[in-house]
Amino acid sequence: MVGAVGVHDLIIVDTPDALLVADAARSQDVKFVAQELKRRGHDAFRLHRTVSRPWGTYTVLEEGRRFKIKRIVVRPKASLSLQMHHHRSEHWI
Structure with missing residues (x-):
């Protein structure tokens, strides 16, 4: 379960692999999160x-x-x- 109170224009994506909370206006920036995970050698991006x-x-x-x-x-x-x-x-x- 994910709960949010008193926030506006958010995108919340909860999967068994990860939880993403982002400003709706910056939803395309998720690619930068994936790039950073890859740069750090984290397997979560793949x-x-x-x-x-x-x-x-x-x-x-x-x-x-x-x-x-x-x-x-x-x-x-x-x-x-x-x-x-x-x-x-x-x-x-």
Whole structure:
């Protein structure tokens, strides 16, 4: 939930990946935010927490240097192939 009180002419965009609050007159300036994230080496400008694939979707719930926790949703009658990672082990629950 996002709440705003006593403000005018704002654009508020809330997604699972990010929250943007901007003056409506400066909505095109969001590109400068993306450029700055890219300049600083932040993955947010190109990676999304939820990713669609032909078999369904996955959402990255938590990530660290040597681990990644994903919630995987497989469409009915779809399947995924078993994959091996060299940087971490996989555990399916």
